[in-house]
Amino acid sequence: MDFALPPHVEEYRDTVRRIIAENVTPEMIDRQHESGTFNSYELNRAMAEAGLLERAVPGLGKGDPIELWVLFHELEKSQAPYDSISVALMIAGVINAVGTEEQKALIIPSILTGEALVCMGYSEPDYGSDVASIVTRAVKDGDEWVINGAKMWTTMAHEAKWLILLTRTNPDVPKHKGLTMFILPMDTPGITVEPVPTMGTEKTNATFYDNVRVGDEWVLGQVDEGWRVMGVALAFERGVMGGTSVATPLLRHFHDWAAHVGLANDPLVRERMARVAIDAEVSKLLTQRCAWIAASGGLPGLEGSMAKVFATESYQKASRWFQQMAGPRGLLQFHEPDAAADGWIEYDARHSPVTTIYGGTSEINRNNIAERHLGLPKARR
Numbered sequence: 001m002d003f004a005l006p007p008h009v010e011e012y013r014d015t016v017r018r019i020i021a022e023n024v025t026p027e028m029i030d031r032q033h034e035s036g037t038f039n040s041y042e043l044n045r046a047m048a049e050a051g052l053l054e055r056a057v058p059g060l061g062k063g064d065p066i067e068l069w070v071l072f073h074e075l076e077k078s079q080a081p082y083d084s085i086s087v088a089l090m091i092a093g094v095i096n097a098v099g100t101e102e103q104k105a106l107i108i109p110s111i112l113t114g115e116a117l118v119c120m121g122y123s124e125p126d127y128g129s130d131v132a133s134i135v136t137r138a139v140k141d142g143d144e145w146v147i148n149g150a151k152m153w154t155t156m157a158h159e160a161k162w163l164i165l166l167t168r169t170n171p172d173v174p175k176h177k178g179l180t181m182f183i184l185p186m187d188t189p190g191i192t193v194e195p196v197p198t199m200g201t202e203k204t205n206a207t208f209y210d211n212v213r214v215g216d217e218w219v220l221g222q223v224d225e226g227w228r229v230m231g232v233a234l235a236f237e238r239g240v241m242g243g244t245s246v247a248t249p250l251l252r253h254f255h256d257w258a259a260h261v262g263l264a265n266d267p268l269v270r271e272r273m274a275r276v277a278i279d280a281e282v283s284k285l286l287t288q289r290c291a292w293i294a295a296s297g298g299l300p301g302l303e304g305s306m307a308k309v310f311a312t313e314s315y316q317k318a319s320r321w322f323q324q325m326a327g328p329r330g331l332l333q334f335h336e337p338d339a340a341a342d343g344w345i346e347y348d349a350r351h352s353p354v355t356t357i358y359g360g361t362s363e364i365n366r367n368n369i370a371e372r373h374l375g376l377p378k379a380r381r
């Protein structure tokens, strides 16, 4: 593992920092919390024009996963609305890895402009962790597939141009073997979207599929090979862009507020801040390791689970500690007078638990580590 950034990546990081300094404003950050939509087309366009998006797509040949990690690490530290573009770039990487030439030519350029977002339709009302059991059906009818079912937590479905959709195409084989992934335009007839608010602020959606008819050209990867496509997507989601630097800005906000109100010299407060800083550094290094593995031709499935569990649980612990130390002021929200750290502590206390759920819960990631790394017996079949 080489932690040093090569000169061209340092140059890339400098450009990322410049674009953030020029474009990310307090109003932009405010807008994401008011709307619950973690996206800014303005910022996406600025990053696209500077060539940052093109370089960050895994495997596209113009950059590597180290650049992808650098981009999201910097965006996360600045608290920019980046979640939606990160999913879009990750899916561009998946299309690049397993898509047809037609899909690559049609979809990837639209994502690289920063205008076209992608939502992920994996989870269903009854199947989230056990996603291999999903029941949304795609049935062949002549030259077409007919898709019927419902998905839950289809984040950004209300804005996205594209949808990556996991379906069951063969119910008569072991569950992991009868799945097929589609990539579809969101305006395909038969798709409807219903909003779902969450405690962590981010707006998500339930999506419904009513006799959605599409041709073979929208199958992503091979028929009945959807589980393999999921594996590629999840390795990037957990490993390289897993929301693993969120505690860093929280620490900054808490530190500034503690100094302002005279708490920063309290030994317990200092000890907790030091621990949060150490955990944030470990989270960063675990994530950088994933990026390095991906850049060296590997797939950081196991290491991604390790980074995600450690970083998201440390973030949740930090937000609880800071809320306890802030007392009642830690319960006040953005724009309320006297809110500790301008409301960030209250926000992070609501948002941090959610990060231990999406992209695979901590329990599921622990099972992954236990089974694949420690050789312990399987938790489920």
Ligand SMILES: Cc1cc2nc3c(=O)[nH]c(=O)nc-3n(C[C@H](O)[C@H](O)[C@H](O)COP(=O)(O)OP(=O)(O)OC[C@H]3O[C@@H](n4cnc5c(N)ncnc54)[C@H](O)[C@@H]3O)c2cc1C
Binding pocket: 119, 120, 121, 122, 123, 125, 126, 127, 128, 129, 130, 152, 153, 154, 155, 156, 198, 200, 202, 204, 354, 357, 358, 359, 360, 361, 362, 363, 364, 367, 379, 380
């Ligand atoms: C804000 C938000 C955004 C999301 N965005 C998306 C999205 O864009 N696209 C998408 O497809 N999904 C999305 N998800 C869904 C997310 O991936 C699932 O919520 C997650 O995988 C858990 O599934 P579940 O909610 O069905 O919980 P369940 O699977 O029902 O789990 C409930 C509890 O049981 C535990 N558990 C389950 N199975 C096991 C086991 N085998 N061993 C030990 N413990 C277990 C879990 O850890 C959890 O604590 C999002 C979720 C949230 C909250």
